[in-house]
Amino acid sequence: MKIELVTIGDELLLGFTIDTNAAFAARHLAELGVEIVRRTTVGDAAEPIAAAVREALDRTGAVITTGGLGPTSDDLTKPSIAAIFGRGMRFDEEHWAWMAERWRARFQREIPEANRRQAMIPEGARKLRNNHGSAPGIWLEDAQGRWVAMLPGVPREMRGMLADTILPLLRQRAAGNRVVRSRTLRTTGLPESLIAERVEAIPGGVPDVSLAYLPNVDGVDLRLTVRGTSADEADRRLALGADRLRAAFGGDVYGEGEADLAAIVLDVCRARGLSLAVAESCTGGLIGERITRIPGSSDVFLGGVISYANEVKTSLLGVPAAVLREHGAVSEEVARAMATGARERTGAAIGLSATGIAGPDGGTPEKPVGTVWIAADVAGEVRATLLHSWGDRQEVRQRAAQAALNLARKMLAG
Amino acid sequence: MKIELVTIGDELLLGFTIDTNAAFAARHLAELGVEIVRRTTVGDAAEPIAAAVREALDRTGAVITTGGLGPTSDDLTKPSIAAIFGRGMRFDEEHWAWMAERWRARFQREIPEANRRQAMIPEGARKLRNNHGSAPGIWLEDAQGRWVAMLPGVPREMRGMLADTILPLLRQRAAGNRVVRSRTLRTTGLPESLIAERVEAIPGGVPDVSLAYLPNVDGVDLRLTVRGTSADEADRRLALGADRLRAAFGGDVYGEGEADLAAIVLDVCRARGLSLAVAESCTGGLIGERITRIPGSSDVFLGGVISYANEVKTSLLGVPAAVLREHGAVSEEVARAMATGARERTGAAIGLSATGIAGPDGGTPEKPVGTVWIAADVAGEVRATLLHSWGDRQEVRQRAAQAALNLARKMLAG
Numbered sequence: 161m162k163i164e165l166v167t168i169g170d171e172l173l174l175g176f177t178i179d180t181n182a183a184f185a186a187r188h189l190a191e192l193g194v195e196i197v198r199r200t201t202v203g204d205a206a207e208p209i210a211a212a213v214r215e216a217l218d219r220t221g222a223v224i225t226t227g228g229l230g231p232t233s234d235d236l237t238k239p240s241i242a243a244i245f246g247r248g249m250r251f252d253e254e255h256w257a258w259m260a261e262r263w264r265a266r267f268q269r270e271i272p273e274a275n276r277r278q279a280m281i282p283e284g285a286r287k288l289r290n291n292h293g294s295a296p297g298i299w300l301e302d303a304q305g306r307w308v309a310m311l312p313g314v315p316r317e318m319r320g321m322l323a324d325t326i327l328p329l330l331r332q333r334a335a336g337n338r339v340v341r342s343r344t345l346r347t348t349g350l351p352e353s354l355i356a357e358r359v360e361a362i363p364g365g366v367p368d369v370s371l372a373y374l375p376n377v378d379g380v381d382l383r384l385t386v387r388g389t390s391a392d393e394a395d396r397r398l399a400l401g402a403d404r405l406r407a408a409f410g411g412d413v414y415g416e417g418e419a420d421l422a423a424i425v426l427d428v429c430r431a432r433g434l435s436l437a438v439a440e441s442c443t444g445g446l447i448g449e450r451i452t453r454i455p456g457s458s459d460v461f462l463g464g465v466i467s468y469a470n471e472v473k474t475s476l477l478g479v480p481a482a483v484l485r486e487h488g489a490v491s492e493e494v495a496r497a498m499a500t501g502a503r504e505r506t507g508a509a510i511g512l513s514a515t516g517i518a519g520p521d522g523g524t525p526e527k528p529v530g531t532v533w534i535a536a537d538v539a540g541e542v543r544a545t546l547l548h549s550w551g552d553r554q555e556v557r558q559r560a561a562q563a564a565l566n567l568a569r570k571m572l573a574g
Numbered sequence: 575m576k577i578e579l580v581t582i583g584d585e586l587l588l589g590f591t592i593d594t595n596a597a598f599a600a601r602h603l604a605e606l607g608v609e610i611v612r613r614t615t616v617g618d619a620a621e622p623i624a625a626a627v628r629e630a631l632d633r634t635g636a637v638i639t640t641g642g643l644g645p646t647s648d649d650l651t652k653p654s655i656a657a658i659f660g661r662g663m664r665f666d667e668e669h670w671a672w673m674a675e676r677w678r679a680r681f682q683r684e685i686p687e688a689n690r691r692q693a694m695i696p697e698g699a700r701k702l703r704n705n706h707g708s709a710p711g712i713w714l715e716d717a718q719g720r721w722v723a724m725l726p727g728v729p730r731e732m733r734g735m736l737a738d739t740i741l742p743l744l745r746q747r748a749a750g751n752r753v754v755r756s757r758t759l760r761t762t763g764l765p766e767s768l769i770a771e772r773v774e775a776i777p778g779g780v781p782d783v784s785l786a787y788l789p790n791v792d793g794v795d796l797r798l799t800v801r802g803t804s805a806d807e808a809d810r811r812l813a814l815g816a817d818r819l820r821a822a823f824g825g826d827v828y829g830e831g832e833a834d835l836a837a838i839v840l841d842v843c844r845a846r847g848l849s850l851a852v853a854e855s856c857t858g859g860l861i862g863e864r865i866t867r868i869p870g871s872s873d874v875f876l877g878g879v880i881s882y883a884n885e886v887k888t889s890l891l892g893v894p895a896a897v898l899r900e901h902g903a904v905s906e907e908v909a910r911a912m913a914t915g916a917r918e919r920t921g922a923a924i925g926l927s928a929t930g931i932a933g934p935d936g937g938t939p940e941k942p943v944g945t946v947w948i949a950a951d952v953a954g955e956v957r958a959t960l961l962h963s964w965g966d967r968q969e970v971r972q973r974a975a976q977a978a979l980n981l982a983r984k985m986l987a988g
Contacts, residue, residue, distance in 0.1 A: 166842040172613075173599070173600060173610050173611070173612075174600050174610075175596065175597035175598065175599065175600030175601040175610075176597070176601075177597070178592060178593075178594055178597050179592075179593060180592055181596075181597075182589065182591070182593075182615075183586075183589035183591070183592050183593075183742075186587060186589030187588070187589040187590075190589070192587060195585070195590075196587050196588075197616075197617065197622065198587075198613075198614065198615065198616050198622065198626070199587065199614070199615040200612065200613070200614050201588075201596075201612065201613040201614075203611065208611065208612065212612070215629075216668035232927060270905050278690045329813060348792065353632075364896075374590075383576045383590075383889070385697070390916065402876075437878065437886075439857075440859070440862070441877075442865070442866075443863075443866075444659075444859075444863050444865065444866025444871075444875075444877075445854070445858075445859030445860060445861065445863040445865075445866065446863045446866075447859065447860025448854070448858045448859025448862075448880040449857075449858050449859035449860045449862075449863045451858065451859075452856075452857075452858025452859065452860075452880075452882060452971075453858070453935070453967070453968060453971075455934055455935070455967055456935070457858075457882075458882060458883070461858075461882050461883075462882055462883040462885070462886055462889075463855075463858075463879065463880040463881045463882035463883055464879070464880045465877065465878075465879055465880070465890065466852065466859065466862040466866075466877040466878045466879070466880065466884075468862075468866060468871075468875050468876055469872070469875075469876040469877055470871060471876070471919070471920075471921065472851075472876055472877040472878075472920050473920065475921075476877075476890060476919060476920070505885050505889070505890060506883070506889070506890070507885065507889075516643075518866075519869075520869055521869070521870070526719065533974050536828075553867070553869055554867055557867070562680070568767065
């Protein structure tokens with residue numbers, strides 16, 4: 161089943177609002193095997209709305225609109241689309257009574273007559289219940305089965321109505337469709353080319369699964385997608401594919417979906433009763449920030465030191481001034497001393513450190529921008545690793561924080 | 575001038591990527607009086623791309639596309655759109671030489687012949703320089719002046735090319751248009767209702783300017799928008815409006831546009847030769863992270879302590895255990911001692927602290943989630959302030975970091 165999405169709103173066209181509804185709808189519809197083949201955004205004006213919906217209807221016969229239903233939107237969407245179906249508008253007594261009741265309850269007064277327009281709906285339309293706001297959604301369908309579903313634009317209302325009414329309706333119609341299911345395995349610290357080599361070396365490959373490499377600042381995600389005759393059948397094939405990939409990558413897959421490496425490290429520490437501290441130079445607090453973003457991190461994370469200046473590395477972490485002089489702040493020796501300093505000065509079981517050159521300035525031929533030393537001290541065993549990062553200042557810092565968390569994860573895994 | 579935007583990418587249609595490019599383009603084009611009247615999103619397939627661009631061109635004669643130019647995208651965008659203009663493709667020697675050079679420098683090897691396709695461009699097209707990636711943009715125009723500009727989809731590349739090439743080109747063509755100009759004044763720490771009262775109390779109001787209140791986690795921005803016959807005329811009216819607002823808000827406006835409070839505090843410190851340190855409890859590194867995100871922060875910022883656990887507040891910041899016992903970690907006394915500890919232990923001129931309950935757990939009737947004490951010690955003068963924050967854990971933390979920076983700004987201002 162192919163459908164089109166028409167999103168309505170001046171704020172969207174003007175760029176003051178980012179359209180997150182469309183992505184939400186696409187993901188949920190895909191799981192029913194419903195494919196969005198085109199998305200169109202138009203402003204709050206009758207003609208552009210009618211044109212966009214008419215064209216979409218001609219192409220697919222199935223259209224979802226969002227926006228233009230609210231009390232302030234001059235009710236353009238409903239009559240414009242009714243006209244495409246050759247329908248007039250009728251006054252809906254039931255909705256008017258509901259609105260009047262709501263006014264009495266909320267504002268302790270009678271609803272003004274001016275609001276009657278909001279109770280107008282296209283003739284022959286089906287109302288879609290809105291559990292999160294006052295404007296009902298509308299389902300309009302003709303004798304040939306061509307339909308338009310009109311949803312509100314407010315994200316909470318749109319998402320609620322999609323889940324409550326549209327998805328169940330389409331699930332029935334889409335029965336027998338091929339469904340699309342996907343899973344995402346997350347890796348970090350491996351270059352995309354090496355990942356591709358490992359995938360190609362899997363005996364028999366990863367059959368029946370389409371595989372996408374999605375590089376981002378935290379690593380490369382592997383998205384597996386299958387189209388199947390049922391969710392169960394598709395999930396079985398997905399599981400087979402994911403198992404093969406996990407076998408090929410072993411411990412390099414740190415999680416699935418939206419898994420956060422900071423949360424994973426916290427879980428491992430918690431399970432083993434280990435506390436954690438940080439010593440941050442180029443990351444400037446980012447590692448701690450990522451850890452403390454996770455609710456409940458306080459039972460594992462003690463804190464640490466942001467040792468941006470060399471004097472602070474010495475005074476608060478005990479990095480010997482001679483080591484700083486001899487090797488420079490961005491060096492294996494200093495990273496190791498920082499990790500151990502964080503552990504010892506806070507009394508934690510694990511100390512985690514990062515020191516590097518985030519740029520844009522400060523690089524040298526020997527230590528260019530992107531050079532970051534990472535170290536972890538796990539109960540006295542210290543390991544260090546050198547990262548050659550790239551991108552802008554913030555990307556270098558984000559990669560450094562992720563690499564530090566990954567070093568801790570790997571050491572804790574054995 | 576009316577134009578349409580066609581954004582290309584399966585990832586966008588499938589909902590795995592949120593389209594932020596479109597909003598960025600809309601805002602910048604509006605400043606030239608160029609109006610985006612429709613936005614269409616299609617997948618990575620030749621026919622839908624060609625259909626969407628052809629239709630858009632028929633309506634407005636002016637189209638910007640994003641996406642579908644990269645090396646992995648099978649180069650569908652360029653030939654599809656070239657065909658609309660009745661143009662073939664030609665091999666661009668100059669671009670091929672540039673790519674080959676890049677391969678040698680980056681990968682120390684010759685470029686594979688398979689990449690030749692990337693050097694194909696439509697006949698008669700003008701290349702648009704890409705300062706942030708390898709795929710050039712394309713400008714294609716016919717004898718009637720109908721044009722399509724093809725930009726890459728990667729946000730950094732798309733935004734760079736828009737600013738570097740498209741906006742200057744359109745600025746010439748749009749001369750004489752009715753322009754839309756806006757300015758944004760940034761406030762923090764003031765509730766929206768109080769802001770509205772102050773605006774209403776301005777004698778004579780803010781004439782000829784449409785004013786929008788834009789609340790976000792860092793505060794409330796005031797966006798002034800005017801439509802004018804020229805940029806100069808519009809800017810004059812904007813300046814009058816901004817002056818009136820600044821007079822009404824005084825020091826509560828901390829900057830304009832994308833101004834970042836961390837950068838502003840760094841600038842003031844730098845001008846006065848003052849160094850800065852932090853002591854972070856509930857923010858867990860976020861204040862340090864925001865400060866060190868700014869390039870060049872190292873000449874002001876020394877670092878500090880993430881004192882998540884009480885023991886660390888005592889051992890690394892010198893907060894007396896008795897004060898912690900008597901008042902609790904979330905208290906004015908502890909916030910003050912943390913700020914002073916940060917200043918003294920690092921040798922900085924200014925210590926900045928935050929201690930609070932970010933949630934979702936940990937709240938009590940006396941100190942509910944969102945309770946945050948902020949303190950600043952400026953050369954021995956300590957001030958503290960209590961923040962009643964709201965929203966989820968991360969929002970509470972972000973507001974706390976912003977409030978700490980704002981306290982420093984206000985103390986330094988007088």
